[in-house]
Amino acid sequence: DPIQYPDSWGYPGVPVSRVVVALWLGSMAAAEGERKKVIIDTDPGIDDAMAIFVALRSPELQLLGLTTTFGNVHTALATRNALHLLEAVGRTDIPVAEGSHVTIKKAAKLRIASFVHGADGLGNQDFPPPAAKPVDQSAAAFMVEQANLYPGQVTVVALGPLTNLALAIELDPSFPKKIGQIIILGGAYSINGNVNPAAEANIFGDPDAADMVFTCGADILAVGLNVTHQVVLTGSAFCNVTISEAPFLHFDTSPFVTDADREKLEQCDSKYARYLCKIMGIYFDYHKDAYFIKGVYLHDPTTVIAAVNPSLLTCTEGVVRVQTVGITKGLTIFDNTKKRYGEITAWSGMPTVKVAVTVDAPAVVDLMMQRLMTDD
Numbered sequence: 001d002p003i004q005y006p007d008s009w010g011y012p013g014v015p016v017s018r019v020v021v022a023l024w025l026g027s028m029a030a031a032e033g034e035r036k037k038v039i040i041d042t043d044p045g046i047d048d049a050m051a052i053f054v055a056l057r058s059p060e061l062q063l064l065g066l067t068t069t070f071g072n073v074h075t076a077l078a079t080r081n082a083l084h085l086l087e088a089v090g091r092t093d094i095p096v097a098e099g100s101h102v103t104i105k106k107a108a109k110l111r112i113a114s115f116v117h118g119a120d121g122l123g124n125q126d127f128p129p130p131a132a133k134p135v136d137q138s139a140a141a142f143m144v145e146q147a148n149l150y151p152g153q154v155t156v157v158a159l160g161p162l163t164n165l166a167l168a169i170e171l172d173p174s175f176p177k178k179i180g181q182i183i184i185l186g187g188a189y190s191i192n193g194n195v196n197p198a199a200e201a202n203i204f205g206d207p208d209a210a211d212m213v214f215t216c217g218a219d220i221l222a223v224g225l226n227v228t229h230q231v232v233l234t235g236s237a238f239c240n241v242t243i244s245e246a247p248f249l250h251f252d253t254s255p256f257v258t259d260a261d262r263e264k265l266e267q268c269d270s271k272y273a274r275y276l277c278k279i280m281g282i283y284f285d286y287h288k289d290a291y292f293i294k295g296v297y298l299h300d301p302t303t304v305i306a307a308v309n310p311s312l313l314t315c316t317e318g319v320v321r322v323q324t325v326g327i328t329k330g331l332t333i334f335d336n337t338k339k340r341y342g343e344i345t346a347w348s349g350m351p352t353v354k355v356a357v358t359v360d361a362p363a364v365v366d367l368m369m370q371r372l373m374t375d376d
């Protein structure tokens with residue numbers, strides 16, 4: 001039966017049936033359903049902490065869970081840190097599933113980047129152990145379960161080595177078709193790596209797993225150092241650069257920067273910014289030592305933002321294979337598929353992936369700052 005709306009609703013005197021109301025409510029529900037369901041596979045990690053907070057603060061995303069891996073820290077510590085980060089911002093409603101402690105080939109000797117993030121992965125802050133525990137399910141099993149629960153709708157944002165995703169593919173060969181998208185922070189496309197001139201850290205961490213994932217046929221977007229090295233959170237205050245380093249500086253040498261992003265974070269009072277400012281120092285020190293810059297690369301937040309607002313990046317499409325042995329172990333080689341080679345290659349007939357080529361870096365930094373500088 002018709003409902004009479006008040007004039008102020010813009011339906012003067014027009015009876016609107018309950019069907020219309022039902023449709024309207026239905027579309028509200030659809031809008032809720034349109035939040036992108038995301039699993040973040042992570043090895044926290046200072047920029048992982050930033051990325052997880054950006055995800056938590058983004059209404060475009062629904063964080064289904066965190067899965068943990070090795071890389072910046074060992075997996076057990078990654079799990080502890082993931083639980084701790086959720087606890088620090090009051091989001092213990094989000095499950096954490098622990099991932100593999102070894103590479104896909106069961107190698108236990110891992111390359112851990114504690115020199116980038118501190119021995120505890122979070123700036124050596126001596127945080128107390130979290131009260132919560134991970135769920136009783138492996139990271140790979142959690143990914144497979146969620147992909148089956150919401151076929152075609154789940155995005156995995158992979159911020160560490162790709163072992164858990166490779167295990168998910170082994171566990172369920174239909175996983176690549178059921179997962180909506182995989183956004184990978186990994187590789188260095190036509191530029192040097194950060195472990196050595198050939199390799200980026202996440203791919204170097206488990207090149208065999210990476211090659212499996214890149215060739216699995218899923219909808220994949222790879223965000224490499226060629227993109228993330230353009231996205232810099234600028235640092236504040238005095239920069240201790242000696243004159244001998246000056247020829248290598250990418251940025252100006254003026255000792256004081258007053259409008260730096262770090263300073264803005266320090267001056268605001270959100271719980272996210274407060275937490276991050278506590279742990280960020282060592283990440284800044286590392287960038288000063290390694291790259292001679294007054295700022296830090298936003299690898300992980302940029303990758304989460306590729307899920308939040310894909311229009312901030314452009315990409316190309318082709319086949320990516322990973323070198324798994326030798327001095328170029330971890331090298332990602334992209335075939336643009338524009339040439340028909342005279343012989344069959346390791347790239348021939350392989351599924352294509354998308355590789356990010358440009359980024360609106362100021363917009364990515366702005367979006368991250370916006371999300372982190374306000375509370376819920």
Ligand SMILES: O=c1[nH]cnc2c1ncn2[C@@H]1O[C@H](CO)[C@@H](O)[C@H]1O
Nearest residue numbers: 047113116194195200201202299300
């Ligand atoms: O020099 C490095 N060596 C190892 N890992 C690094 C380095 N710089 C950053 N990351 C970490 O690895 C990912 C990007 O490759 C990021 O997650 C970052 O935290």
